[in-house]
Amino acid sequence: MLWDYEQPVAIRFGNGRVREIKDVAADMGLTEGGLLVTSDHFVHDGTAARLVAESDGALTEVFADFSPNPDVTEVDAAAAIIRAKHLKFVVAMGGGSAMDLAKAAASIALTDDSIADYHGTGKPMPLGHLPLIAVPTTAGTGSEVTCVSVLTNRALGKKAPIVSDGFFPSVAIIDPELTYSVPPHVTASCGMDVLSQAIEGYWSKGHQPICDACAIHAAPLVFKYLPIAVADPTNAEARQKMCEASVIAGLAFTLPKTTSSHACSFPLTNIHGIPHGEACGLTLDWFARVNADAQHGRVQEFAQAIGFADVDAMADAIHDLKVKVGLRTGLKDLQLTDAQIDDLVRISRHPNLYNNPVEITDDMLRDMYEHLAATE
Structure with missing residues (x-):
């Protein structure tokens, strides 16, 4: 390597x-x-x-x-x-x-x-x-x-x-x-961006050992401290640990680059006004399951390194974290038409998508967006 x-x-x-x-x-x-x-x-x-x-x-x-x-x-x-x-x-x-x-x-x-x-x-x-x-x-x-x-x-x-x-x-x-004055929903959205950066930086095709280590350090901090920072904005330890997670996740993805969730975040933000981090988190658990067995077991090793039994358990925890901090888990409220879903699929073919370890087809994107469109 x-x-x-x-x-x-x-x-x-x-x-x-x-x-x-x-x-x-x-x-x-x-x-x-x-x-x-x-x-x-x-x-x-x-x-x-x-x-x-x-x-x-x-x-x-x-x-x-x-x-x-x-x-x-x-x-x-x-x-x-x-x-x-x-x-x-x-x-x-x-x-x-x-x-x-x-x-x-x-x-x-x-x-x-x-x-x-x-x-x-x-x-x-x-x-x-x-x-x-x-x-x-x-x-x-x-x-x-x-x-x-x-x-x-x-x-x-x-x-x-x-x-x-x-x-x-x-x-x-x-x-x-x-960061103390940042409103709870902004804190939640930004924190989900941190988690997405860490996880995507790890499974990116451009992964490398130093960035991997940063990802493994940053991700558990988000799972532990983001709910605290959202519930108690002046909690000094939670704010400090989330800032630590943020800068280290930045180091984790800068060179490998982000992947599928970030690619899909652009149309979700651009067309539907969903805040960037919330848009990244919306698809993160879906892509975790898609990528679960990629890279000869590396993604499973990541899930275990940050404290989960396997990738499915990590994906469940991502979903639960979104619920806990008040972020979207679906798009049902937007009442998306077939044409709007087609637009999301088309615009999601952003260069970042090609950093994903598993090839993402239009049919896979359409399945994901149709699922999200039917989910509260």
């Missing part, structure tokens, strides 16, 4: 470490010209203004004019500010949307291009980029340690990831205290 491992992101983990943004920037020689990319929530609650004030002039601009599942036009708008103001680095503070936008803007700003030129076109991104400091506020995407930016082109009805080595942040600061 041949494999390579590289993780260029420096990781700082622990309560209160968001206050180190200024020091991290200074260590890189960045004392001015910083753009803070963050959500309206952190603008309105004063967090953005506080970080700017505490930066001693390092952060000079704030960009919050973007939507969940950020659009290519919003990336271009942020890049335009970087160019116009001659900014020197970017800090992304938020969930996956802030991270995705910041990664793409920090790269495309060094060109005269639109990010749309690279979105789903196969055209490779230029590798030049501004330094990026990533500060996640959800325990979910793992985006702070990945080279992936998932963007939407609403004009074309397209949501897809762009992968570029230039998207790796320079430093990730993971401060669990930032």
Whole structure:
């Protein structure tokens, strides 16, 4: 077996470490010209203004004019500010949307291009980029340690990831205290994304030993601590352990890439508005059973390594976890037509699907979606 491992992101983990943004920037020689990319929530609650004030002039601009599942036009708008103001680095503070936008803007700003030129076109991104400091506020995407930016082109009805080595942040600061205000349903959805990343990273065709070890570490933390974090949002141990699971799951899937559940999540989110992590989790137990005996028993070994008798027991536990934290287990409420199911099947043939260890046919996808369409 041949494999390579590289993780260029420096990781700082622990309560209160968001206050180190200024020091991290200074260590890189960045004392001015910083753009803070963050959500309206952190603008309105004063967090953005506080970080700017505490930066001693390092952060000079704030960009919050973007939507969940950020659009290519919003990336271009942020890049335009970087160019116009001659900014020197970017800090992304938020969930996956802030991270995705910041990664793409920090790269495309060094060109005269639109990010749309690279979105789903196969055209490779230029590798030049501004330094990026990533500060996640959800325990979910793992985006702070990945080279992936998932963007939407609403004009074309397209949501897809762009992968570029230039998207790796320079430093990730993971401060669990930032997740305390995340609402329960968002916590649940983000946590299911973590579980999907870990499991899919393990069974991906691109699996390799270091990422396998990360997956085996991260997955049990989600089963144990996600229900606690949802039920008691200020439980310090649960929040810290979910942040630990999130960053380590990010390491687990970055190189192997995600597979079937993530491929199916894109149309479920794009067409039907189901949050990304919830959409991933919706099909995760189904694909666990499909992949149960793949890779000469590796998937069964994974289930046993994280504490289950076999893959069927793990799939049952995934289903039960969704019920416990209030996530979807079916699509019956959408009253899907045959034509809508056909669309889901067609759009699920995303490149990630071909990382799955078992070949997934259209008939298999249709069986799955018809089952989900009849399930509460």
